[in-house]
Amino acid sequence: MSTSEFQVTGMTCGHCEMSVREEVGQVPGVEDIQVSAETGRLVVTGTDGVEASAVLAAVDEAGYTAVPVG
Amino acid sequence: MSTSEFQVTGMTCGHCEMSVREEVGQVPGVEDIQVSAETGRLVVTGTDGVEASAVLAAVDEAGYTAVPVG
Numbered sequence: 001m002s003t004s005e006f007q008v009t010g011m012t013c014g015h016c017e018m019s020v021r022e023e024v025g026q027v028p029g030v031e032d033i034q035v036s037a038e039t040g041r042l043v044v045t046g047t048d049g050v051e052a053s054a055v056l057a058a059v060d061e062a063g064y065t066a067v068p069v070g
Numbered sequence: 071m072s073t074s075e076f077q078v079t080g081m082t083c084g085h086c087e088m089s090v091r092e093e094v095g096q097v098p099g100v101e102d103i104q105v106s107a108e109t110g111r112l113v114v115t116g117t118d119g120v121e122a123s124a125v126l127a128a129v130d131e132a133g134y135t136a137v138p139v140g
Contacts, residue, residue, distance in 0.1 A: 012082035012083045013082045013083055013085065013086060015083065015085030015086060015088075015089065016083060016085060018085075019085065
């Protein structure tokens with residue numbers, strides 16, 4: 001298991017969080033998602049094989065932009 | 071047919087507009103809905119029997135607060 005953090009731009013409300021959660025939840029290996037519209041922080045926990053690029057693509061699919069943090 | 075305007079507080083994005091649209095669309099007699107998160111304006115067109123109180127209740131159900139305008 002590993003955890004990755006991302007900063008997401010453009011989320012404004014709980015509906016936005018839900019959109020990100022739904023898309024990122026479809027990335028293979030993802031087992032937990034913490035996301036906050038207020039801070040823009042997205043924390044993804046999953047198996048070691050979870051690709052950051054897949055998470056970024058999922059956020060993009062939801063309609064927002066993310067960058068890896070740390 | 072008649073048109074009523076409302077000012078809605080709390081919408082921040084297109085998802086919010088969609089929530090309001092979905093709830094207000096269930097009010098009997100409503101035939102057209104214009105809603106903008108940017109301005110907060112909600113314009114409801116429907117048969118003459120559409121009750122403003124029913125529109126206000128629908129907006130509340132969506133999680134926002136509205137007041138009649140004009």
